[in-house]
Amino acid sequence: KQEVTQIPAALSVPEGENLVLNCSFTDSAIYNLQWFRQDPGKGLTSLLLIQSSQREQTSGRLNASLDKSSGRSTLYIAASQPGDSATYLCAVGNNNDMRFGAGTRLTVKP
Amino acid sequence: DAMVIQNPRYQVTQFGKPVTLSCSQTLNHNVMYWYQQKSSQAPKLLFHYYDKDFNNEADTPDNFQSRRPNTSFCFLDIRSPGLGDAAMYLCAIKGGGFSTDTQYFGPGTRLTVL
Secondary structure (H helix, E strand, C coil): CCCEEEECCEEEEECCCCEEEEEEECCCCCCEEEEEEECCCCCEEEEEEEECCCCEEEECCEEEEEECCCCEEEEEECCCCHHHCEEEEEEEEECCEEEECCCEEEEEEC | CCCEEEECCEEEECCCCCEEEEEEECCCCCEEEEEEECCCCCCEEEEEEECCEEEECCCCCCCEEEECCCCCEEEEEECCCCHHHCEEEEEEEECCCCCCCCCEECCCEEEEEC
């Protein structure tokens, strides 16, 4: 059974810093990996989707990488802003099965 | 416009009183999911439908049932809610088969059990 781990569980940084969030998974036979953002009490918003054949995806200040062989993905956030404060979750997809990590709670201080 | 709609957004029920949560979608995607998420935890997959094909997770309690009468709608029935079932319930959709489409989530229904 696929296990997804996100470290750290919480992170606090000053505004303007670049930061990296980590996601690891135990079974490298995946179709894709998706990063989500979740604001308190809300649903999940998709940020980036990386296909299994890809190494990275970029959207604005966000860059996600995928290393299937080592079972790792990172989400890089450049020039962080207070509005980036949220919980970031990664989910690993195998066909229609999606497994989530518990997330990293990010706080960006003004 | 919202692609995944969940109703109600907040639901309060009494211990043991059946409750139904609903989810609808505007994209006609094949796959619909129900997740349970408790505070500071990962969303836990309860089950998913690929079209009308129902896929139950092995550790989903029998207390949880689901119906998908058509492509657009999916329901989560909790037959006898316990205090431990209080959580956020998230519905999601995705293009099915070997598609690697993005998974889209609804805003969730927060269930309180008194």
